[in-house]
Amino acid sequence: MKKYPQPATIPVKHREWLNHELKKSPTWCSVDLRDGNQALPMPMNPEKKFEYFKLLCSIGFKEIEVSFPSASQDDFGFVRRLIEEKEIPPEVCISVLTQAREPLIRRTVESLAGVDRAILHLYIATSDLHEQIVFGKSREETLRVAVEGTKAVIRYLKEYNLTGKVGYEFSPEEFTDSDLDHVLDVCKAVKETWGPCSKKDFILNLPQTVERRPPHHYADMIAYFIEKYPYMNETTISIHSHNDQGCAVASSEFAVMAGAERVEGTLFGHGERTGNVDICTMALNLESRNIPTGLNFSDMPRIVKLVESVTGIEVHERHPYAGQLAFTAFSGSHQDAIRKGMDNMEKSREIFGVKWKVPYLHIDPADIGRKYEKLIRINSQSGKGGVVYVLEHDFGIYPPKGMHPEIGTAVQSRADSKGDELDATELLKVFNDTFVNIKGPFVLQKFNRISKGDEHDESREDAIVEVCLQLTVDGKPVEIRGTGNGPISATVHAIRDEAGLYYFILEDFSERTLGMNADAKAIAFVGVRRKRDGRLFYGVGEHPNIDLAAITALFSALNRAMLEERGLL
16 A cells, blocks of 8 residues: 555646636735644734734735634734724735634634625535544535535624625635535535625635645646636636645645636745745736736835734745745856846846846846845855955946955955855955955155146156155165156066066056045055066055056055965965
């Protein structure tokens, strides 16, 4: 005997639903306050539930299952508070759940007294497992209980003057583990008992109460049911998928392709065992495919913070969309690709004809309230591209391309020694400690510059600059002079050619303003190639005076080359 059964295939013809492309969003029903709440280690108290209810309304949910009123006085009282204090927005329809037992049905209807619009949701298990093992009932008895429960709903709605104000939702629990023809018999009998109605007033919720099948089986079952069920023009088909095999989002998307019109789920998948389908993930999946959902997750950090606060459960760092690492790249190649994508947005728009097309980021993080500077995190696996991205976008430091490998090596070494990721502040410290205004054998004491030729136009080809530098070399005072077509060129000639203090080739030089205000510093980057072995060393200089920033950068590069030569770098 096998330990686990092989799920039987569903006798659908041609599986036509697989060719259906989703063009519009389903209706969303949040079950956070009932299904999600009952599975919390510490269920929400009424005040937390009320705070959560307001959050769901602000996100844009039009249907919210708020409680199981017959289960406790707190749940009953919560429904009464929403109704009596007029806390339900006009566009929102609340829903309440009950088992198919007459005293519970009456209590549930009583909780809705005075409501303008609501849904009463009744459920009964239809699987052989529940009928035979849990309840000891036959299929005929289950059908009879469902019909009698529906009659009780009709009777009590009339008694409390709620007929026409309260719609009806029926769930054959464990739908995906039930015999489909049995479910059809039960659902047809329930609909015929309820009578003629509009689609919005009668919902059949066909739940994947426990995920026992692959995702396409759920869709096959929905398609089979819709094909055989005769009252589709008066019925809304709803789904409710759990995540036991980790496929709830896939199952739900397939089920909607197969004809389901309404999705029940929770924020971040709260619910029994591994939870319900995560509406955040499913809805944002659709949004990423240009399908408007009517739900607003533009401030995801606030939503995460509130949900974590009231549920006591943290959202996983790698949770789709909501996790702290959802838009983070550690891999160097990923970081480099993101950086290039962000720098070439206009080119991507021309090529692909859409506003957003960035490597490794399928949506714009700004759409859900995330910031670009959080895209890249730095650790020992990070490449130079990601490191440079943070320097550029967080601090306005734009190192030349030739310097990138050295920066990457320095940051990787620091991350290795720390054994953890570096935040942006630590990254800047590594950059400054390694490259900026580096002290060593060369120490500049005084710098004088004298222009020759046309002193008013140094951009002329014949403009010559002479510099006089007082410095110490290994603690000994030295005065040197040199000429060139600019201060950096003149200083190179003074050190290398006139005084013969150190032999190198000036490989790279660039400078720019660091900051936007009148007090902004200049920042300069200099790369020198050591003549004896050809190794390239970069240095950076920061100074209010642009000439001194350049000279300081040259000294930083030379000091790094000489310190490495002496085994001190």
